[in-house]
């Protein structure tokens with residue numbers, strides 16, 4: 017197998033410090049979504065559409081971006097480290113010509129260059145070229161990899177995606193669709209996969225539906241994305257969610273969508289954290305709008321933990337919807353008590369440890385005239401290690417808040433994720449180590465409440481009838497929808 021990287025740009029040397037974008041960054045004590053995927057089939061401008069689609073999914077990954085285009089005979093592709101707008105320009109986009117494209121954004125780290133792992137990964141196998149882009153994690157990838165290595169396979173990356181590629185390459189089936197199905201049955205985990213050959217595009221979602229994956233239309237073209245916001249960005253419309261265990265196939269010879277399955281649906285378990293924090297507020301998952309779900313979480317939180325106060329404020333950006341809901345339910349006015357500096361990004365100046373400690377001030381300011389002399393309710397979506405919460409509470413106090421009551425629009429985050437979310441070890445999760453009263457003291461809040469588990473499920477609003485109403489809430493309740501054998505394999509299969 018070869019994975020030639022077609023890039024003339026200088027590789028990222030890792031000598032800059034990534035402040036990140038949005039609230040998904042290194043300074044904030046937040047979980048990180050690992051990746052986003054976007055696909056187009058049947059449109060002559062597939063590369064440009066992918067550019068805009070990936071741009072809309074940038075919050076799901078800021079380390080690298082890539083697009084691979086097929087024209088019926090061959091591939092052209094480009095990928096590099098950086099944000100979508102940094103990686104692509106007119107020159108390289110115009111070299112990507114063809115009606116089918118798959119694209120990928122990967123999450124941000126401040127460590128070494130990992131260009132070799134930037135997706136889409138492109139392989140040669142006996143059937144020709146194969147490109148793969150994925151969001152998620154295969155938690156038995158280590159096991160499968162060992163088995164393949166014992167049979168002679170040589171791996172070039174540390175990515176789970178390469179494991180799938182080897183399984184496809186070793187399949188007894190010449191038909192790529194059968195080979196993909198066979199490979200998917202050997203892996204376990206959470207994923208949205210896009211596979212591309214010179215004339216086919218195949219989309220597959222894990223049998224639990226853990227990671228979001230949607231299909232859209234743009235004229236006669238088909239679109240695929242991690243989130244619906246990417247369809248809006250390209251003028252497309254949502255068509256439906258890719259069902260758990262489903263395999264959708266498009267072939268240039270027919271241009272007809274073939275709806276197939278590689279697995280029956282297993283216990284549906286959509287990641288609840290997508291609704292709480294990861295997804296963009298303008299996206300819908302399983303036809304539930306994220307902003308509306310977050311507002312309901314805020315309302316529910318108010319019902320569960322009312323406190324008399326003067327203003328409600330949300331930690332930008334992901335907690336603002338919940339803060340609006342809390343304010344609506346209580347009648348306490350919502351105010352912009354915290355403002356985010358939107359113009360942080362990459363800096364080539366590595367901050368000193370002292371400045372890094374102060375880093376939150378580069379990103380957030382408390383609005384003194386709003387909070388001074390006031391009892392403030394501060395809504396946040398989650399507490400991971402607790403370090404950021406302490407800094408933000410202190411920001412509000414320094415700006416003159418007389419009381420700071422912290423309300424969290426999710427249950428205590430106690431368990432690591434094995435399904436494609438970058439989470440610290442259990443021992444670093446403050447809620448796994450401390451009682452709620454101890455956390456309150458650690459973050460210097462006057463009071464602290466977390467949304468209840470039932471309150472969360474009610475607020476998201478999927479109908480009853482399935483276990484856990486069709487959600488994964490394992491990071492709150494330790495009930496993983498799949499068997500987890502190796503706790504060491506936390507995180508992202510894209511790594």
Ligand code: SF4
Nearest residue numbers: 287288433488490491
């Ligand atoms: S463990 Fe948590 S973050 Fe991971 S998929 Fe489940 S709900 Fe999402």
